[in-house]
Amino acid sequence: MGEINRMSAKILVFSTEKISDPAIDMAGLMKLHYPPTVYTISIPCSSGIKPSWILHAFEKGFDGVFIAADGSDCVYGETCTEKTGALVGKTHELMKSNNIDPARLRMAAICSVCSEPFVKQIRSFNEYLLKTLHA
Amino acid sequence: MKDSLKSSSYDALVIGAGIAGGEAALNLANTGYKVLLVDKELSVGGKMIMLSKVFPTLDCAACITTPKVSEISRHPNITIFTGSEVSNIRKISDNEFVAKVTRKPRYVHVEDCTACQLCEKACPTSVRDQYQFGLIGRKAAFIPFSICSPKAAAIDIDNCTLCGACERVCPTHCIDFTMETETNELHVKTIVVATGFNLFDPNNIPRYGYGKYKNVITAMQMEREIAPTRPFHTILRPGDGKVPDKIAYVLCVGSRDATVGNPICSQICCMYSIKQAQLLMGALPMADVTIYYINIRSFGKGFEEFYQQAKGMGVNFVKGKIGRISEKENGNLILRYEDINKGKLQEAEHDMVILSTGVLPTKGIDGLFENETLTLDQFSFVGQSDMLASPAKTSIGGVFVAGAATGPMDIPDSILSAGAASSEAISYIIQHA
Amino acid sequence: MKKKKIGVYICHCGGNISDYVDVEKVRQAVEGEDIVFLAKTTMFACSDANQREMVNDIEANGLTSVVVASCSPKLHLLTFRNVTQRANLNKYTYVHANIREQASWAHSDNKIGATEKAIHLVKAAIAKANYAEALETNKVKALKSVAVIGAGVAGMKAAISLSNKECEVVLIEKEPFVGGRVSQWDSLSTTTETGKEIVNRLYNDLITRENITICTNSEVISNKGSVGNFTLKIKKTPRYISTSFHPEDLKKAIEVCPVEVPDEFNFRLTPRKAIYKNYPGEYPQTPVIDLKNCTRCGACEKVCPAVNFSEEEDIIEISVGSVLMATGFDPYTPAYGEFGYATSENVITLPQFKRLIDEQSDTLVYKGKAIQNIAYIYCVGSRQAKGDNTYCSRNCCTSTIHAALTAKNKFPDINNFHFNRGLRTYGKQEILYADSLRSGDIYLQSYEDGLPTVTIEGKKTIVKINDILTNGKEIEVEADLVVLVTGMVPRADNKVGTLFKLPKGRDKFYNEIHMKLRPVETVIDGVTIAGACQGPKNIAESVNSALSAATKSYSIISKGELESEPLVATIDPDRCTWCGACEAACPFDAIMKSEKEGKIIAAINNAVCKGCGMCAPVCEPDAINVTACSSTEIMSMIDALV
Numbered sequence A: 001m002g003e004i005n006r007m008s009a010k011i012l013v014f015s016t017e018k019i020s021d022p023a024i025d026m027a028g029l030m031k032l033h034y035p036p037t038v039y040t041i042s043i044p045c046s047s048g049i050k051p052s053w054i055l056h057a058f059e060k061g062f063d064g065v066f067i068a069a070d071g072s073d074c075v076y077g078e079t080c081t082e083k084t085g086a087l088v089g090k091t092h093e094l095m096k097s098n099n100i101d102p103a104r105l106r107m108a109a110i111c112s113v114c115s116e117p118f119v120k121q122i123r124s125f126n127e128y129l130l131k132t133l134h135a
Numbered sequence B: 001m002k003d004s005l006k007s008s009s010y011d012a013l014v015i016g017a018g019i020a021g022g023e024a025a026l027n028l029a030n031t032g033y034k035v036l037l038v039d040k041e042l043s044v045g046g047k048m049i050m051l052s053k054v055f056p057t058l059d060c061a062a063c064i065t066t067p068k069v070s071e072i073s074r075h076p077n078i079t080i081f082t083g084s085e086v087s088n089i090r091k092i093s094d095n096e097f098v099a100k101v102t103r104k105p106r107y108v109h110v111e112d113c114t115a116c117q118l119c120e121k122a123c124p125t126s127v128r129d130q131y132q133f134g135l136i137g138r139k140a141a142f143i144p145f146s147i148c149s150p151k152a153a154a155i156d157i158d159n160c161t162l163c164g165a166c167e168r169v170c171p172t173h174c175i176d177f178t179m180e181t182e183t184n185e186l187h188v189k190t191i192v193v194a195t196g197f198n199l200f201d202p203n204n205i206p207r208y209g210y211g212k213y214k215n216v217i218t219a220m221q222m223e224r225e226i227a228p229t230r231p232f233h234t235i236l237r238p239g240d241g242k243v244p245d246k247i248a249y250v251l252c253v254g255s256r257d258a259t260v261g262n263p264i265c266s267q268i269c270c271m272y273s274i275k276q277a278q279l280l281m282g283a284l285p286m287a288d289v290t291i292y293y294i295n296i297r298s299f300g301k302g303f304e305e306f307y308q309q310a311k312g313m314g315v316n317f318v319k320g321k322i323g324r325i326s327e328k329e330n331g332n333l334i335l336r337y338e339d340i341n342k343g344k345l346q347e348a349e350h351d352m353v354i355l356s357t358g359v360l361p362t363k364g365i366d367g368l369f370e371n372e373t374l375t376l377d378q379f380s381f382v383g384q385s386d387m388l389a390s391p392a393k394t395s396i397g398g399v400f401v402a403g404a405a406t407g408p409m410d411i412p413d414s415i416l417s418a419g420a421a422s423s424e425a426i427s428y429i430i431q432h433a
Numbered sequence C: 001m002k003k004k005k006i007g008v009y010i011c012h013c014g015g016n017i018s019d020y021v022d023v024e025k026v027r028q029a030v031e032g033e034d035i036v037f038l039a040k041t042t043m044f045a046c047s048d049a050n051q052r053e054m055v056n057d058i059e060a061n062g063l064t065s066v067v068v069a070s071c072s073p074k075l076h077l078l079t080f081r082n083v084t085q086r087a088n089l090n091k092y093t094y095v096h097a098n099i100r101e102q103a104s105w106a107h108s109d110n111k112i113g114a115t116e117k118a119i120h121l122v123k124a125a126i127a128k129a130n131y132a133e134a135l136e137t138n139k140v141k142a143l144k145s146v147a148v149i150g151a152g153v154a155g156m157k158a159a160i161s162l163s164n165k166e167c168e169v170v171l172i173e174k175e176p177f178v179g180g181r182v183s184q185w186d187s188l189s190t191t192t193e194t195g196k197e198i199v200n201r202l203y204n205d206l207i208t209r210e211n212i213t214i215c216t217n218s219e220v221i222s223n224k225g226s227v228g229n230f231t232l233k234i235k236k237t238p239r240y241i242s243t244s245f246h247p248e249d250l251k252k253a254i255e256v257c258p259v260e261v262p263d264e265f266n267f268r269l270t271p272r273k274a275i276y277k278n279y280p281g282e283y284p285q286t287p288v289i290d291l292k293n294c295t296r297c298g299a300c301e302k303v304c305p306a307v308n309f310s311e312e313e314d315i316i317e318i319s320v321g322s323v324l325m326a327t328g329f330d331p332y333t334p335a336y337g338e339f340g341y342a343t344s345e346n347v348i349t350l351p352q353f354k355r356l357i358d359e360q361s362d363t364l365v366y367k368g369k370a371i372q373n374i375a376y377i378y379c380v381g382s383r384q385a386k387g388d389n390t391y392c393s394r395n396c397c398t399s400t401i402h403a404a405l406t407a408k409n410k411f412p413d414i415n416n417f418h419f420n421r422g423l424r425t426y427g428k429q430e431i432l433y434a435d436s437l438r439s440g441d442i443y444l445q446s447y448e449d450g451l452p453t454v455t456i457e458g459k460k461t462i463v464k465i466n467d468i469l470t471n472g473k474e475i476e477v478e479a480d481l482v483v484l485v486t487g488m489v490p491r492a493d494n495k496v497g498t499l500f501k502l503p504k505g506r507d508k509f510y511n512e513i514h515m516k517l518r519p520v521e522t523v524i525d526g527v528t529i530a531g532a533c534q535g536p537k538n539i540a541e542s543v544n545s546a547l548s549a550a551t552k553s554y555s556i557i558s559k560g561e562l563e564s565e566p567l568v569a570t571i572d573p574d575r576c577t578w579c580g581a582c583e584a585a586c587p588f589d590a591i592m593k594s595e596k597e598g599k600i601i602a603a604i605n606n607a608v609c610k611g612c613g614m615c616a617p618v619c620e621p622d623a624i625n626v627t628a629c630s631s632t633e634i635m636s637m638i639d640a641l642v
C-alpha cells in the first residue's frame, strides 16, 4: 500500500463551500477513488484565492495546486469566472518568474454535481505531475 | 398501583415520535410553540433510527436521526413522553382538546441513569430483544439500543423476576421499583397524528417458511445486521452463524396481495431491498445477491439511478413470483418460482432468504377520539379529508396527520408530509387564537 | 495571543470512518500537539451522549476551541457549533474536519493512505483552530413577506399557508391565468374533483385574503439583496382588456379576431385566437390579448369597448424577506420521429390525450377518424438508457392508467394496450392498476434494451414489441391512436432560476440542500423550492412540499430578525493605499472610500459584505483578509497539510 502512496502526487485543492465542495463530497459518497495525497481547503469563492497562498503551497512542497472553480454557478455573481481567471493568470506569471512550471497550477469549473469530472481532472493532473516531477 | 393525575397544557400534541412526528414537533417548536411529543416506545426515533443506511443517498440513518433526535430532546419547547400512550381525546372547542396520556413506569429515573450497563450485566433474565427484531437476546434490565434517546436503562417488568440484582449494582441508585403509572391530562390546541406503520407479519404466509426455517429472515432483521450499530460484527445467517454467499430477496411479501388482505403496494420495499443488496455487495464482495420481483418501483428523485447502479454492481434481478420455499438439510433454501421472462417454473438454491415485508396501518388510533370521529380510509390508514389540496387534514378540524400514518411512505416523503402537517397545525393555532 | 486549549474529537461514524481510517492512530498523531488539550475518539460524534460529553469537557477544562473530525460539514457543522454554544464557547471557535466524504469514503481502496490523509486534515483543522476567534453574528432585519413565484397548485397552496401565518405574500404568475398544469386536467386520479375545480377552489380562497397580492402575466426580471431583504423587479404585461368588461361583447370580440395560433393550453391540438381565455370558468376572469400574435387589426376593439390597447407595461419593485420558487415542470416533448412523433399523424402525447378525451363526448375521434385501438407507450423521455433523462417521472404510470380507464368509461368501444416497462403504481395507486386489469386492458412489457417500435404502413400505424410477459413473443397491434407517455422535465424557460442562481441536480430540476435534512431549502439562503420544480410529483406530493417550504420560508423571517454570518472582509489600514481596486472588484458595493485618522483608506460595510473575498486578491499591498479565511489561517493549514 505504501507503494500506492509514492505513486501519487501531492495536490492542494482550493474548493468552494457551496459549489465544488458538494461535488467532492459526493465523489467520496460514490466511492470514486482518487489519490489520498489530494487535500482540500474550502473557501467561500474561488475568486478570493490569493496568489501568495498558491506560491506558499509550492514553496512548502506541494506538487500541484488545483482550483475547483465555481464557474458560472457562483453564488456571488457572474464576475467570478473572469476574476478567478485573472488571479490564475497573475499566479502563472509569478510562477514563471520563480521558475515553477505554470502547468502545476490547474483550474477547472466544478459544479455541485461534477463528482466524476472532478475525479477525472484530479487523476489526469496526478499523472501529469508524476510524469514531470517524479519520473 | 395507584394512578397519579397531572394536568398541564401545550400548544400541540404530536402522537408518535418517528421521523414524521419528530420533524413536525421541531417545526412547531422552532416557530415558538410548545409541543408534547408522545411515543409508546422507550426511545424516540421510530423505525428510522433502527435502519442501516437510507436510500437513495446512502447516508447512514443514525447520522440523520441522531442529531434530529438530540435536537428534539434538547429543544426548550419540546417535552417528550416515551413509554407513553394516549388513551383518550376529547374536543372541547375549536382551540381546545383534552387528551389523557398514560406514562408507564420505566422503573429507572432517567435523569440519574448514566447508561453504565451494570444493571444489564447483573440481571439474570434473558428475553428476545424486540429492538433487534429478535436476532439476539437482551436482559430484563436493559438499555433499549445503543443510540436510543433518552439513553437510559429500563426494566421490563413483565419479564423481571424482581430479584433485585440490578438495584444492588446500580451506582447511582436510579432503579426504583416503586414507580407508578402516571396519567396526565393535557390541554392542547392542535394534534398531529404521526403513528407510522406496522410491518406485515410473514407468519401469515406459511409457504415462505418464516419462523420455521431459520435462514429466512425479514428485511427489518437484515437492516439490523447491516446497521453500524448492529448486533453482530458481520453478516451471518441465523441458522448456523455462517456468512451467507447466495442471498435472495423476495419482494411484495404481504403487499399487492389480496389473499392476505393487502392489495396495495408498499412503495418502500423495492427500494429498501435494492439498498440492502448494494450494502451487502459492499460488505460481502464475493456474495451473490438476487432480487425476485414483480415490478421494480424506483419512482422517486434519484431512485431509478439507484436501481441502475445496483444492476451495474452486479445485483441479479429476476422477474418472478415465488411460489414456495423449502429447506434443505444444510439449512439452504430452495425457492420455487415462476420466471416470467422464461415463462416457466424454476427452482433456485440460496443460503439465506430475506422477505421484504410490506407496510400495514397501525391500529387503534381512531378509537382514541371520544366525541369526534377520526375517519380511516378503506385500508385503515388515517383518512385524508382533502387528499389532494390539503393532504394533512383529517376528518376532525385541528387534527392533522403526518408520515406513514396516512399510507406507505419513504423517509423523504414522510418529512415533507410532516412539513405539511406542521404547517397546517401552525396556521390552525394562529387562526383559532 | 493567549495559548489555545483545543479539544479534538475523532468520529468512528459507526464504521463509516473507522472501517477505513484508523481513528486511534489519528488520535495519537494529534494528541501530542502543543495546543491540543485533549483528543478522543467517539462512536458517533453527533450522538446526544457525545454532545453532552463535549459540553462537559469544554466547561470542565476551559477549552478555547473544538475540532470534530467526522462527516461533511454540510451535515453537522451547525450541530457542533451549537454544542460549543451550549458550553458558552463562541461558535466560531469551532473548526470542522471532513474525514468521511474526503478520507474514509474517497479512499476506501487504500486504508493507509486514508488514515494519513485524515491525520493531515485534522492537523490542518487544529492549525486553523489556533487562529479561530470569537465573533459576533450580525443582526439583519427580516421583512415578514414572501414572494411566491408560480401560481400552480404548489404556489397557490404555499401562498394560502403563508397568509394564514399572517405573512404578506406576493404571488407572481408568468401566465395570464393561475392554476398551472392542474387547470389543464379535468378528471384526476383518486378524486371526483376535477383539476379545474381544485384550482377554482384555491383561487376563491386566495382572493378573499388581504395579505396576498396576485400578479398574473408577470415575471421577475431582477433580483437584488439577500435573505431578509430581497428586492425584486416585476414586469407586468397588460391584458389590454379592462376588468369591467361585458361578457357578451367579449365573446363577440373573440369571435371576430382573425388570428389563429396553436393553443398551448390544449397542447397545440387546437387553435386559439389572439384574444383569448383558456376555458370558461378560468381565473382571473378577464381574458387577455396576446400582443405577440395580435396584428392590431382592431376588429375586437370595434365590438368590445373594454379592449384597451393603451394599457402599458408596468414595472414594479417589491421587497420581501424570502422567496419561494414553485415554477413547476414541462411535459417532455418527444424528438422528431421518436416513436412516430410528428412523423405519423396518429401519434400524440399523454397531455394531448388527456385534453382530447376531456373535450369529446360519445365517440372518440381524432383527426376525423373514430378511434378504437389505443396503444400507450410508456416512459417516453424518462428512464432513458441513452438520453439525458435517466430518472423515472413518477406519475405517468398512474396518470396513463387513469386516463385509459376514464377513456374506456366514456367511450366503451375502445381497446387499451399498454406498452410499459414495468408498472409503477406505487402505494394506494396500485388499486387503479388492478381496476384496469379487471376492465380488460392489455399490458405488454419490455426492458430498456427492447423498446417497442412504431412503424407506419400506408395509413396504418403498427406498434410492435417483444413482450417479456409472454416469453418474449413478438406482438403487434394496429393502433388507431398511439399515446406517448411523456414524462416531466424541468421548465424550458429557466430565466428565473438563473436570476436566483438556483443549483440543479443530476436530473436538472432545482436541487434541495439535502433530501432528508433540508428538503425544501436551497444553497441560496432564503430561497425555498416547492412542487414539481424540484422533481416529478403528483398534486398531493406537490402540496406537501409547498406547505413544507412555506413553513421554512416563514420560520426564516417570522422573528423579524436574522443572524448573518460575521465572516466579512477586513482592511488593514496601515497597508491600504486606497487605489480603489477592491471597490471595483466587489460585486455587492460593500466597499467605500473613507478616512481614518487622516488617511484615505477603503472601508467595508459589514451589513452588505458577503465575505466572498473577491476583493482580496486584487489588493496590491495585500491589505484585505476575510475573517476565518485569512492568509495566516490558510498558510498555516497549508503547512499542516504538506
Ligand SMILES: Cc1cc2nc3c(=O)[nH]c(=O)nc-3n(C[C@H](O)[C@H](O)[C@H](O)COP(=O)(O)OP(=O)(O)OC[C@H]3O[C@@H](n4cnc5c(N)ncnc54)[C@H](O)[C@@H]3O)c2cc1C
Binding pocket: B015, B016, B017, B018, B019, B020, B021, B038, B039, B040, B041, B044, B045, B046, B047, B048, B051, B053, B054, B055, B056, B084, B085, B086, B194, B195, B196, B197, B198, B199, B219, B220, B223, B268, B272, B275, B362, B365, B402, B403, B404, B405, B409, B410, B411, B412, B414
Ligand atoms: C426494512 C425497512 C427499510 C427501510 N429503509 C428505508 C430507506 O432506506 N430509505 C427511506 O427513505 N425509507 C426507508 N424505510 C421507510 C421508513 O422506515 C419510513 O418511511 C419511516 O419510518 C416513516 O416514518 P414515520 O415517522 O411516519 O413512522 P414510524 O417510523 O413507524 O414511527 C411511528 C412512531 O409512532 C409510534 N407510535 C405508534 N402508535 C403510537 C401510539 N398509539 N401512541 C404513541 N406512539 C405511537 C411508534 O412507536 C413509532 O415510534 C424503510 C422501512 C423498512 C421497514
Ligand SMILES: Cc1cc2nc3c(=O)[nH]c(=O)nc-3n(C[C@H](O)[C@H](O)[C@H](O)COP(=O)(O)OP(=O)(O)OC[C@H]3O[C@@H](n4cnc5c(N)ncnc54)[C@H](O)[C@@H]3O)c2cc1C
Binding pocket: B388, C149, C150, C151, C152, C153, C154, C155, C172, C173, C174, C175, C178, C179, C180, C181, C182, C185, C187, C188, C189, C218, C219, C220, C326, C327, C328, C329, C330, C331, C350, C351, C354, C395, C399, C402, C487, C491, C496, C530, C531, C532, C533, C537, C538, C539, C540, C542
Ligand atoms: C399528463 C399528466 C397528468 C397528471 N395527472 C395527475 C392526476 O391525475 N393527479 C395528480 O395528483 N397529479 C397529476 N399530474 C401531476 C400534476 O400536474 C402536478 O403535480 C402539478 O401540476 C404540480 O404543480 P406545480 O404547482 O408544482 O407546477 P405547475 O402546475 O407546473 O405550476 C407552475 C406554475 O408556475 C408558473 N411559472 C413557471 N415559470 C414561472 C416564472 N418564471 N415566473 C412566474 N411563474 C412561473 C407556471 O406558469 C405555472 O402556473 C399529472 C401530470 C401530467 C403531466
Ligand code: SF4
Binding pocket: B108, B112, B113, B114, B115, B116, B117, B118, B119, B120, B152, B153, B169, B170, B171, B172, B173, B174, B175
Ligand atoms: S440503571 Fe443504573 S446500572 Fe443501569 S445503566 Fe442506569 S445507571 Fe447503570
Ligand code: SF4
Binding pocket: B251, B252, B253, B255, B256, B264, B265, B266, B267, B268, B269, B270, B271, B294, B295, B296, B297, B356, B358, C426, C427
Ligand atoms: S414497493 Fe416493490 S416490493 Fe414493495 S409492494 Fe411495491 S412493488 Fe412490491
Ligand code: SF4
Binding pocket: B299, C378, C379, C380, C382, C383, C391, C392, C393, C394, C395, C396, C397, C398, C421, C422, C423, C424, C485, C487
Ligand atoms: S412513472 Fe411509469 S411511465 Fe413514468 S417514467 Fe416512471 S415507469 Fe415510466
Ligand code: SF4
Binding pocket: C568, C569, C585, C586, C587, C588, C589, C590, C591, C604, C608, C609, C610, C611, C612, C613, C614, C615, C616, C626
Ligand atoms: S468580501 Fe466580497 S462582498 Fe465583502 S467587500 Fe470583499 S468583494 Fe465585497
